[in-house]
Amino acid sequence: MKSVRRLTNRDLSRVFSYIKNEPEANLFIQGDLELYGLESPNVTLYAFQDPWDCILLKYYSNFVLYSTNLTFNAKLVASFLEKQEKIEVLSAKESLLERMKPFYPHVKTQGTYLCRCNKTSFNPIEGKTLPIKQLCKDDARDIVTLYQHIEEFAKPYLEHTEEKLVQTANNYEKGGVGFGLYMDDKLICTAYNTATTTTGAMIVG
Structure with a gap:
């Protein structure tokens, strides 16, 4: 597909410039690129058309879509995704996902909310x-088991347990920081950072 190009480390400065105006929406993209770069087996990034109409990050079987163009070519993205072996999640801002929904009429959209914290202590x-x-x-394993029992998050952790175990362990090996509460040797609560970048991080739990 000539209109889609896999990016390399030589494109990193251009990518960071493309996403810089919406840091919260692009925490996962920025974090993965700073941590892994674009020559890792875990992370690949694609640009659609030139000048870029949109970019699509692949992390294992998860995809993150971003565009500065609210009327980006959603059909081209859907055509590209059709050729992927496995898609666990497609994430993006709501305005971008709305353009993708007609190509996935039977797929449920799950909204999430972000809030920004500027305090440092x-x-x-x-x-x-x-x-x-x-x-x-x-x-x-304790972390994955906990998520398997939370209705909002359970599905991917139940359907892709081994993959989630690898991803979770990898997050901590790469410098992720998390804390948990145990009761009777069972993890009942956790909070940890993800998508850590040089300018911020996402705190989830």
């Missing part, structure tokens, strides 16, 4: 709590 809250443990890659 916090005061600890005094009170009784369970012991807080810093998590590591060896806790990957």
Whole structure:
């Protein structure tokens, strides 16, 4: 497909320039590129047309779409995705996903919300709590098991357990930081950073 080009490390500066005006929407793209670059087996990035109409990041079987053009060529993207062996999730801003929905009429769209925090320090809250443990890659199975029991997130963790175990362990091996609460040797709560970049990070739990 001549209108789609796989990008390389030589394109990184152009990519960062393309996504810089919406850092929150592009945390995953920026974070993966800073961590892995574009010559990793885990991450690939494609640009559609030139000048770029949109870009599409592939991380394992997850895809993240971004465009500065609200009328980007969704049909071209859908045609490209049809050729992929496996698609677990396609993520993007709602305005971009709306243009993709006609090509996936039977796929459920799940919305999520972002809020931005500009504080860099916090005061600890005094009170009784369970012991807080810093998590590591060896806790990957406990983390995946926890998500399998949360209705909102369970499906991919149940359907792709082994892949999620690898991704979770890899996140901690690559410098991810997470904390958890255990009760009776069972992880019941977690908070960790993901999509960490030189300018920010996403905190999820």
